[in-house]
Amino acid sequence: MSDTTQTLPKAGKTLSGGRIDLLIAALLLAMAIAAPFVIESRYMMGQLILGLFWASVAVQWNLLFGYAGVFSLGQMAVFAVGGYATAMLAYYLDLNIFLAIAAGAVIATVFSALVGLACLRLQGVYVALLTYAIAQVIYLLIVTDTNCFEMVGTTCRQFTGGATGFARFGDFGMRAILKGDWIKGNYAIVLGCFVLSMLVSWIILHGPMGLAFKALRDNQAYAVARGINRFHTQLLVFGLSAFFTGMTGGLYATHFQAIGPGIFSISSLLFILAIAVVGGVGTFWGPVVGTIVLMVADELMREVGSFRSIGLGLIIAFAVVALPRGLVGRFSDIFHKHKS
Amino acid sequence: MSETKGTSLELEGIHAGYDGPDVLHGITLTVPQGQIVTVVGPNGHGKSTLLRTISGLTARRAGRIRLGGQDLTGLRPERIAALGLAHVPQGDLLFPEMTVYENLQMGAYLSRDPQQFAALLEDVYALLPRLKERHGQIASSLSGGERRMVGIGRGLMAGARVLMIDEPSLGLAPLVIEQIYEVIGTLREQGRTILLVEENPARVAHLSDVMHLLDDGRLTWSGAPAELLEREELLETYLGG
Amino acid sequence: MDILIAIITTGLTNGALYALATIGLSLVWGSMGMLNMAHGALLALGGYAVFSVATTLGLPVWLAVLAAAGAGALAGVILYICVVRSLIRTAGKNFETSVMIATVGISISLQNALLQVYGGQPLKQPFGVSGAFRIGDSVVPWLNVVIILVSVVVMLGLALLISRTRMGRAIRATAQNREAALLMGVAVERTYLQVLALSGAVAGICGVLVSSVTQLSPTLGADPMLKAFIMCVVAGLGNLPGAVAAAFGLAMIEAGVQFGMGARWGFPVLLMLVIAILIWRPNGLFGRAQIRRM
CATH class of the missing domain: 1.10.3470 (ABC transporter involved in vitamin B12 uptake, BtuC)
Incomplete structure (x- = not known):
């Protein structure tokens, strides 16, 4: 390449x-x-x-x-x-x-x-x-x-x-x-x-x-x-x-x-976007990784109940800014840098 | 215009490029106060990149640029413009939905002095009377030659210490090219400091104090215009006659 | 005759509200190629700001409206500093979609923050005019007239700012050719900041007007924003006069459909119309080619 x-x-x-x-x-x-x-x-x-x-x-x-x-x-x-x-x-x-x-x-x-x-x-x-x-x-x-x-x-x-x-x-x-x-x-x-x-x-x-x-x-x-x-x-x-x-x-x-x-609500759409963005848009395993991470995060945020949506929204914005290709993209970058 | 004698613009070992490898490989040149320095060379060999690097649009990877003794390293384009460098970019890059007058106004964006603006506008209108006729017209509706004039006029409105002009002849009919170079000839008589880029050395030899030949990102020859025109083998190799 | 007056009143009032929501969106799109999905949440923020300042603190209503504009502007500034600035620098050709996704996130956070602070029950907000006048047999509330007037004043103010001031010229220059604007010495990033602040301020005022007709709820901006999207798309994204024209035109049609076929069909018919327009003209009615940001 x-x-x-x-x-x-x-x-x-x-x-x-x-x-x-x-x-x-x-x-x-x-x-x-x-x-x-x-x-x-x-x-x-x-x-x-x-x-x-x-x-x-x-x-x-x-x-x-x-x-x-x-x-x-x-x-x-x-x-x-x-x-x-x-x-x-x-x-x-x-x-x-x-x-x-x-x-x-x-x-x-x-x-x-x-x-x-x-x-x-x-x-x-x-x-x-x-x-x-x-x-x-x-x-x-x-x-x-x-x-x-x-x-x-x-x-x-x-x-x-x-x-x-x-x-x-x-x-x-x-x-x-x-x-x-x-x-x-x-x-x-x-x-x-x-x-x-x-x-x-x-x-x-x-x-x-x-x-x-x-x-x-x-x-x-x-x-x-x-x-x-x-x-x-x-x-x-x-x-x-x-x-x-x-x-x-x-x-x-x-x-x-x-x-x-x-089911039409914006928060379910948001959850999908969050999964894809956190996991990594355009990567095959991104959505799977994103689901695991967000389901766990969601479970943890259950404690703070009503702040869940605020947290979810901020996670999305943060992920877009800080992880342009999601966790999977980040990981594969590190992996490939290591290999070469 | 501030009158500091000596060297206005100094480049030292400039390397620059876009996403891929370097386009410029160590350019060193100076533009003395009151002179016209011309860079000629075939298309696609880095002439525009050179000007873009000086004005900060393209990232410099190594080397130093000084303007009137002041280091431009790491400055953003708008700061560099504020220090007295005007760049008339390739293809004009006018503001297409603005009138001629508004384009000229944008040229003087950094000066908040209405008197200075009026004086500069008068100079530009004297030099390019066509712009006065067309002052209310939308830029995108002008002819190619008129657009070029707006581009140059807009550059002059900055009242800058150094003016850089990127291929003023590009895409124009021969007759119009002549008119444009007449304008640059007038600028020379006014004693302006100009860094000019052009593909065809014959067009600019009579205007230039010093000429540089840019080939594949390197300056391969520098000297007086008359010398370059005599070096037929150079013209042959690099510029196809 | 009465129905006609009712349609015109509703159409003009909604048109004014839509236009105000639309120009905020369109301004941001036109100058930086950014679709601000949090625009609706900024509307809600403006509505609640008026409530806090006038009802809770007891200050005069005109001051509260200014505070709403200020709150919107401040939110725009924060949005720029925290999210947009770094996306402009890093996202490259993915900027358009990245910034949409990010602002969807911000929007949800902001709406839920408002829900936490003010609670879920709809609140009555203090800005409003009571009374009505008659044209023939039909009744026209003064509130509608005030809404139309305020919208027109805000739009005229914005138009003057954009067309006549140095800041407005810099905004237009940046929108038309970002590189050239840089060469003229325009601090483009500061211009972007100003654009988001301006758009936020307009959104804040728009939120005040919208909530004077409906009521305060964290999602009050959702419907106007959805309509504003449609108007923007019809006009061609980034075209301000076109957006205003589309807003009034479509609002009239919507009002007509609502009176003729029932309230729930207003928006579906509108959307059908928009899809038809887009199949005919993919860049909108008055659309221009893609803007250059990078």
Whole structure:
């Protein structure tokens, strides 16, 4: 590698680090599989599952922003679309929950592709603003929905679930099989899906499309001159990332047996941004590392309760200023300096 | 204008570059008070980088720069400008949405003295009457030659001790180039101190007191203009005739 | 006829508020290529500053409004010193996105800090005018007139500052060509500081006006900021007169839709319109090419 990679080092190194990736993956996977046999506390298992949800969304956001250069602030909206679609299909049509999750992922993909058609031709910041605005509009339309769709007992229920959302539309069926250990069954399902999404991301990033992303990110004019269609590539990754984000939304709704408009809140988007920024935008393991760090930090800040959000916001700002490529970027810089 | 006799601008072993390796490899030259010193050389060999380094836009990696005896090491561009160095950059870099008059006003940004401003403006208008005609016009709507004149006028408005002009002929039609160099000829008669950069030595030989040949980041020849024009092998090798 | 007057009153009032929120954002974007996601939180800060100074300390309201502007300006200065300055120096081509993410963080922190200090229950803030006058059969509150007047005065003041003063020239010069501004001796970093302070001051006053219509809550700036984003995008980021025109125009349309189709459809219709405009003109209606900061 030439010395000019000093300024743009991320891409090339992860490529050559395929073996390192495998090692890290094996280690993490071993820990993740061992966890339910070691951990007895249901609360801890719940937190692990929650961590997997966050990590999954952050991984997909990182794929979009860190690799494809699309700065979207609508990630939680895609997540919510997946969750809502799952809940509504199961609630209204009594669809099998796994089918509903798959359908939710597809609907999220279609939704995202439509958004992409509307805004991917725009410059970076415009994309961010529009995706943010679209997410807010959906949120506002849901919470201000007051039209009665059906009566449940004496209360009226809106088609979109209104301000309360949906609950008790089905679960993974683990309570019937595993009884008290149902949460470990849920964990297995969520972990399996997470591993799948990581695997697909890895394959994509190391295939021709990954090269196209890198070319577009590092030198757009050159990439376009070499026949890479920016719009198509970005739309493709928009859809792909939406599929797994939507799927995670469906899993989330099913695990908690509830979904409501709160998921659109800026603080959940913020948590995703924080995970990616602290871990390292544009690095493969960044979102995973970021999730671990922030879940632990969050756990510690539980003590100070109401100051949690203040702390989270400051952590983000600090990380952007002091760790431009996150903990993983920082670590790999040190690692590579040491080696050379 | 402050009148300290002797050397105005001194460069000693300047190394500079952008992200990659050095573009300038140890430039040493002086611009004496009241003289026009010209650096000629092929494009892409560091002429603009040299001026940018002097005015602080490009980071200097080694060497010293002194202006009227004052060390410019580590100073930011706005401080260097305040010490009396005006830089007319390549491609003018006008303020495109401002009028000609506002551009000239920006040239005198550092002087808060309205009388001095009026005097400088009168000088510039006398030298470049076209600017007076066009004073209310938006800069981006001017012709190439007019834009160049605004660039030079804006540089003069600083009332600086040393003026640096980067390729005033760049991208202009031959007739317009002649006009621009006539203006610089007038500046020479006024006894100004100028560091000029140009690709074609024939255009500036009659204006220069000293000429330097910049090749691949090094000064390969220095001397009187007449000598350079006689050295045909130099012109051949470096400038393609 | 009554509906028309109601639409015009609402449209003009909201237009004034949006315009004020928009020019603060647009000024910062235009001069430094920074999208300040904490702008909405600065609005809230201004609203609470008025409450603290006038209601809690009992000082006159006009002084409290000045304090709100001061608080916003101070927040802008702190934001610059703690976050923006080092990002400008280090983030390079990632500046645009980095500064957005960082200011999202600052915004959440500031809103939650306000929540901690003032509590979650909505407060009534002291700035306001009671009474109304009639046009035909419709009632127009004096408060709306005051809001429009104050907005116009602030915007005119800002316009004069930008177009006529030495500081304003330096701001415009920096926006149009940063390198050339440096060569003219403009201390560009100080200009950035001034821009954020100015924008913060305008945001503070805007927050006072917004909270006089709604009520004080830490998230009071979220909705105006969202609208302001839309206005900025329609006008083309960084275009101040365009932003003002877009603000009034879109506010009128929004008011019309709200009266015609119901309040909840105002913003969705607006957004559809914006998306259509952007597909037609990706740089906004009056947009200019990318600004050069680096």
